[in-house]
Amino acid sequence: MTDVNTAAKKATVACPFCGTLNRVRMDRVQDRPKCGECGRPLLLDRPVAVTDAAFDRVINGSDVPVLVDFYADWCKPCKIMAPLLDELARERAGQLLVMKLNTDLNPNVSVRFAIGGIPTLILFKNGGEAGRAVGAVPKSKIEALVGPRA
Numbered sequence: 001m002t003d004v005n006t007a008a009k010k011a012t013v014a015c016p017f018c019g020t021l022n023r024v025r026m027d028r029v030q031d032r033p034k035c036g037e038c039g040r041p042l043l044l045d046r047p048v049a050v051t052d053a054a055f056d057r058v059i060n061g062s063d064v065p066v067l068v069d070f071y072a073d074w075c076k077p078c079k080i081m082a083p084l085l086d087e088l089a090r091e092r093a094g095q096l097l098v099m100k101l102n103t104d105l106n107p108n109v110s111v112r113f114a115i116g117g118i119p120t121l122i123l124f125k126n127g128g129e130a131g132r133a134v135g136a137v138p139k140s141k142i143e144a145l146v147g148p149r150a
């Protein structure tokens with residue numbers, strides 16, 4: 001018997017090695033799912049890079065909320081935020097996807113969401129923006145943005 005309420009939540013993520021988009025069951029992220037194309041591991045307990053090209057399919061293809069970190073390599077406050085986001089991705093593995101978007105390499109999405117300063121964190125739910133935090137913020141503020149743990 002299939003119950004839609006207990007059906008596994010899935011997400012669409014790009015393989016960091018070959019770029020292929022994979023559908024991944026969120027209740028299995030700890031089992032280290034592998035890329036269907038190149039066979040290398042898809043590690044979702046840490047921030048995953050997302051690009052202009054894959055953005056819409058990734059955001060619209062996720063049954064769990066997606067937190068996107070808009071950053072750049074030269075941005076010092078972004079570096080301060082990075083370990084907090086690593087921690088969050090680990091703590092919320094299976095419930096939340098943490099993604100990072102390099103604003104220098106992916107200008108289209110950055111312009112579309114009117115990113116004025118970095119770091120900017122945007123929470124997406126069901127494909128739409130559900131909240132954002134601008135600037136380097138403490139972990140408590142990120143927690144408040146993404147909401148309580150399931």
Ligand SMILES: [Zn+2]
Pocket residue numbers: 015016017018019020035036037038039040
């Ligand atoms: Zn791959």
